[in-house]
Structures are given as C-alpha cells and as structure tokens.
Amino acid sequence: MPLSRETALTDLPGVGPARGKKLEKLGLRTLGDVLNHLPQRYEDRRECYALRDAPQDRPCCVCAVVAETPRVSYIRRGLSLVKVKGVDETGTVHITFFNQDYIREAVRRGESYIFFGTVERQGNLFLMTNPVFEREGTARTTGLIMPVYPLTAGISNNLMAGLTRRAADSCLDGLPEILPAGLRREHKLCQTQFARKNIHYPDDYEALAIARRRLVFEELFVLTCGLAQLKDRRAAGAGRVMEGDVEKFAALLPFPPTGAQRRAMEDIAADLRSGRAMNRLVQGDVGSGKTAVAAFGAWAAVKNGAQCALMAPTELLAEQHARTMEALLAPAGVRVALLTGSVKGREKKALLSALAAGETDLVVGTHALFSQGVEYHALGLVIADEQHRFGVAQRGALAEKGGAVPPHILVMSATPIPRTLALIIYGDLDVSVMDELPPGRTPVDTFLVGEDKRARMYGFVRKQVSEGRQVYIVCPAVEENGGWEDGPGMDLKAVTAYAGELRERVFPELRVGFVHGRMKAREKEDVMGAFHRGELDVLVSTTVIEVGVDVPNASLMVIENAERFGLSQLHQLRGRVGRGKHKSYCVLVTASRGETARERLRALCATNDGFQIAEEDLRLRGPGDFFGKRQHGLPQLKVADFAADMELLKEAREAAQALVAADPELKRPAHRLLRKKVRELFQDNAELFN
Numbered sequence: 001m002p003l004s005r006e007t008a009l010t011d012l013p014g015v016g017p018a019r020g021k022k023l024e025k026l027g028l029r030t031l032g033d034v035l036n037h038l039p040q041r042y043e044d045r046r047e048c049y050a051l052r053d054a055p056q057d058r059p060c061c062v063c064a065v066v067a068e069t070p071r072v073s074y075i076r077r078g079l080s081l082v083k084v085k086g087v088d089e090t091g092t093v094h095i096t097f098f099n100q101d102y103i104r105e106a107v108r109r110g111e112s113y114i115f116f117g118t119v120e121r122q123g124n125l126f127l128m129t130n131p132v133f134e135r136e137g138t139a140r141t142t143g144l145i146m147p148v149y150p151l152t153a154g155i156s157n158n159l160m161a162g163l164t165r166r167a168a169d170s171c172l173d174g175l176p177e178i179l180p181a182g183l184r185r186e187h188k189l190c191q192t193q194f195a196r197k198n199i200h201y202p203d204d205y206e207a208l209a210i211a212r213r214r215l216v217f218e219e220l221f222v223l224t225c226g227l228a229q230l231k232d233r234r235a236a237g238a239g240r241v242m243e244g245d246v247e248k249f250a251a252l253l254p255f256p257p258t259g260a261q262r263r264a265m266e267d268i269a270a271d272l273r274s275g276r277a278m279n280r281l282v283q284g285d286v287g288s289g290k291t292a293v294a295a296f297g298a299w300a301a302v303k304n305g306a307q308c309a310l311m312a313p314t315e316l317l318a319e320q321h322a323r324t325m326e327a328l329l330a331p332a333g334v335r336v337a338l339l340t341g342s343v344k345g346r347e348k349k350a351l352l353s354a355l356a357a358g359e360t361d362l363v364v365g366t367h368a369l370f371s372q373g374v375e376y377h378a379l380g381l382v383i384a385d386e387q388h389r390f391g392v393a394q395r396g397a398l399a400e401k402g403g404a405v406p407p408h409i410l411v412m413s414a415t416p417i418p419r420t421l422a423l424i425i426y427g428d429l430d431v432s433v434m435d436e437l438p439p440g441r442t443p444v445d446t447f448l449v450g451e452d453k454r455a456r457m458y459g460f461v462r463k464q465v466s467e468g469r470q471v472y473i474v475c476p477a478v479e480e481n482g483g484w485e486d487g488p489g490m491d492l493k494a495v496t497a498y499a500g501e502l503r504e505r506v507f508p509e510l511r512v513g514f515v516h517g518r519m520k521a522r523e524k525e526d527v528m529g530a531f532h533r534g535e536l537d538v539l540v541s542t543t544v545i546e547v548g549v550d551v552p553n554a555s556l557m558v559i560e561n562a563e564r565f566g567l568s569q570l571h572q573l574r575g576r577v578g579r580g581k582h583k584s585y586c587v588l589v590t591a592s593r594g595e596t597a598r599e600r601l602r603a604l605c606a607t608n609d610g611f612q613i614a615e616e617d618l619r620l621r622g623p624g625d626f627f628g629k630r631q632h633g634l635p636q637l638k639v640a641d642f643a644a645d646m647e648l649l650k651e652a653r654e655a656a657q658a659l660v661a662a663d664p665e666l667k668r669p670a671h672r673l674l675r676k677k678v679r680e681l682f683q684d685n686a687e688l689f690n
C-alpha cells in the first residue's frame, strides 16, 4: 500500500482500533499528524562502548553476548526480576529487568545484543538496570540519535518511533515548502524535507540544530505574519476622530503628571485624532500611575460625545476604578457607572437602559461589560486594565460591540512581560512604555524570612500599625476547585482559620479584616472599602488583591508561603505597597528549605525592576505563568521556546513584518501556502481574519 500524509494510522500494520484510539488522544490520526509530532528530547545511542570504557555518568550503548539463559525470580507479589548475564572482551555485565517477564523469551543465550542504559561499575563487575535493547545488527533503536516522544499510556516510544520512521521515510517527497526560497536563503534556513527528517532522525547534532532552527523560525514566522496582518488591518481600520487636550485634562488631576504619564497621554491623543482606530498598550510597572492615563482616554472619549468602557480583571479592581474615576471625572461632567456580575435585578436593568440610551458616559466593570444583552449607545473607547489575562481574541470580540466604527482600544498592563512574550502577546499593538514612577517613592525593601522569625515578623506588623500604617497579609489563592494553584495544601478553611487566628490570638488589639475570592462582591467591597478608609489595620487576603488595588497608607506586605507564587506575581503583590510617602516593606515568609525556591525568592529581594524579574521568571518557570491557561487567545507553539529562542523570534518577526508590508493579504502565488498556514494556526480565532 502506498503511504501518504493522509494515510490513517489504523491502516498500518500493528495499529488496531485500540491503539488508534490512544494515538488519537495525542491528536494523531494520520501519518501527516505523526510527522508533526515532534520529539521532546533525544538520546545519543550512536556509539557502542566496550564495557570497560563505558561512561558512568550517562546512558550509552554496549554490545554483549548473552552468556546464560535468563532467569526469572519472583521476589514478592507484583515484583519479579529477570537476570541476564552478558559478556564482551572487556568484562561481564549483570543486567536486571524489573517486572518484564517476557524478556526471558526475548533474549537468547549465545546471541549478541546492544543494550542502551547506564552502566554502573562495582569492582570488576558491571551492572545495568532495565536497559533498552535490540539484537545486534537490527539498528532500529540503537546506532542512532534516538528521538524520545511525548507519549500516552499504552503507546511506547518504540511504537511511536516506528510510526515517525514510516512517516519520515514515505511522506517527505513533495512536502510543500511554506517559506519562500528567497527568505530561506536570506535567513540561512534549510529545506522543509531536511528539517522534517532531521528533527525526528538527525544524522548528527549539527543537523538537528539546523533542522530545529528552521522549524522554530517557520513557526514564529507564521505566527508573526498573522500578528502583522492583524496589526495591519487594525491600522487600516477607520476610527472615530477625537480631540483631547492633555493640558486641559491635567488640570483635573490632584497632582502634576509625570513625564511618562504625559508622554503616554500624548500618544493616546495622537491616536485618537488620527482617524484610525487606536490599538495601544500602555505598559508600566506597578505604581507608575496608569489609572490617570486611562482616565485621560475616558475623558477625551466622553468629551467627544462617545461612551467609554473600562474593563478590570476582578470585581474588586472594577469597584476601585469606579470610585477613582468618579472622583476624578464627575467634576468634569462625566457620568460613571459600575457594572459587575453582582449587579442584578432592577439595578442592572436601569443601568443597562441608561447605557443603551447614552445616559451613562463611562461604565466600569468586569468582562460582564461585554456579555450579551449589554448594549451601548455610542461606544467609542474600550480600556482594558491588566491585560495579560486578556489577549488578541478577547480584544477582537470587544471591537464588535462598537457597531459600524470599531471603538478605540487601550490596554493597560502592569505585568512586565519579558520582551519575547510581549512581542507575541502584544504583537498587534502599538506600545507606550511608562518608565518613571511618581516622585517621592522609595523602593520597597524586601526580606526573606523562615518560620523561626515569625514572632519577629508579627512584631514588625504591630510596629507599622503603631506608626499609623496599614498592613497586607497575603496567603496563596484558593482555586475554583478548592485546591491550590500548584498542588495540594491548605484549603479555604485553613485560610479562613488563619485569618481568625490572626484576629483573635495574634493581633487582638488590631482591627483585622479578611477577603477572599469566594466572598460575595458586596462583602468584599465592604471590607476593601473599610481598609481603604483606614478603618482596618490589617487586611488578610488571598491574591484577590493582586492587581491594581491602591491604598497609599499601606506600608507593609507580608506574603505567606511565598514559594508558591511566581516571581512576577510576587512582584505584583509587592507593588501594593510603596505607593505613598511612607517607607515600605515586603516580607516573604517561607518554610521551604529548597535551595532553588530560596534562590528564586532572593532574586526578588535583590531588585525592584519588574522586567528583570519577569525575565528571571520566564527562565525559571517557562511562559505558562504569563499566558495562564491559554487565556491570551493565541495559538499554542510546538517547537519554539520563548526563553531560548528570543533572537530567532526577532529575526522571524522582522521578516514577517517586511513580507506583510509588501503583500498584506499574502495574495502572491509564492505566499499561498503561507497564507493557508497562518489561517490554520489562528483557526481558533478565525473571526479575526474575516
């Protein structure tokens, strides 16, 4: 039977319906799918060592003749051993297989086999445990750089490798080349056939590197082509012309804006008056004063007869923003309303009709702002605060609420995203960076303490309060399912109990409040409001206070179980203090003795630079923390590694931008396949491309 990329795996010998199902779990249906199922690592099984010369510190191949018939012994229920004795010219190796009784039949006395595994040396003896093996001369799983694939139960690596071997042998001819020849030459990229073959079965490590480089480039190139197209289209999109005078607005502020704030506002003013739809990201570390910049946008939109929607990631933050906006903009005649999931019934109905009638100018809320049934009279600007939870797809959905003319979009982010990720998540946005803090801030001093210092830490809390300050104490978040974000630990009861203990036993003389994510919005608001007004000394909370909460009198942030948080998240939390004129502190409490955990936390003590911390976080924990559970709405990458492939990303992105500038719709014949790939990659957000 001639094989092709369309051949169903279940049509291959050795793959029945049962295996077919398991392979489907890995997303593999055809040989073409298998070709795209890439190894996660490789084992160097090329060289065959004499026992005496076998390296001790890594697995390798040895060739030995089996000297005796293998013996099975049953140690206890569920544990059996097969012992195999092998010899070569330099020694004897005793090989033990656990719970693999079939080995007794599979290995014959007097025959030669290649064993791949770690060779241990004990005096004159050599030992191996559970090696991979095959008869000498087979050369299927030894004598090569062996790919190791992501697997699932019931699918062995040998089976998978057998499939990829077939795919590589029979499906590479005529494989279409996505990358135009000129581009390949310019960026020194190998052909697709070479790359596909060598990513599975590399001739050597150099060939592997060449193959990988091409595939990473291709992946990032397709992605950034898509992003460049998005940006291009947005830029071409007509936008409502709005005039906004920064000086006039500044008069409404209780403080003179910083240079960075002024620049960001000027950027926005220029976008608004350009006649094209604004798509701008304002990125600035916690406390850099992004709220005032957002307020400028809202003010300008309303002054020009449009409505503005300001979206926050949590109800708590939405409530706070509503208060701030009301205080700032109501004197200028802006009518502000708050819409969250907990606004219900008659109140909600009234609010919705006011919005639809244009009697509300600025509505602040959570994603409820864009749920069905919410209609705007003249939505002219959408502002999203803390946007790393809010990616390309969501922004696309928002744009639709605007009617014929898409609304301007302004995204605020305090999460210093490593530059690589920023290029991808925000690849379709213009960026204003706020690199300046309001005057009079002193950097937050950060300390790492163990359990032995708990009493002293409590003493420090009392001291801060006695000086008139307020204190946050944060415990790791309670997840929907009741578990911690990363593994088992205390449950909600324990967090509540801890707050109770602080209130009753540790700080009986202080006013202690408590918020967590499962409280009713109303209750949370009451507690937060009380803390804000200075009616509480200590606020115990889960990470619901993570983003944006602003209480300038708070000078101490204590974080319990600090090792459970990502560095960037800790940095965010720390940003809750040091917002006023008081010297501020952050105390990270950990019982962890692990050196890497403590190392990580020390990095936080050493710097207040959010970007540096973000880079470190990316290096240590990968991009998952930044992306959340795919909430960015961007396609999953298969080959590229955000931490390691930054240089290549830049190169691919520049190439993509140049190509899209020359051929915005990818209409040229040479770009036909590329265009198809871009669409495939973005198929989850296909609406963006229509």
Ligand code: ADP
Pocket: 255, 256, 257, 258, 261, 284, 285, 286, 287, 288, 289, 290, 291, 292, 414, 438, 439, 548, 550, 552, 579
């Ligand atoms: P971000 O959202 O960037 O983390 P905020 O907008 O919440 O920061 O501002 C943090 C604090 O700094 C607030 O209390 C705000 O009133 C104050 N602030 C903002 N801009 C200035 C400024 N130019 N001068 C003085 N204080 C400012």
Ligand code: MG
Pocket: 290, 291, 385, 414, 547, 548
């Ligand atoms: Mg903010």
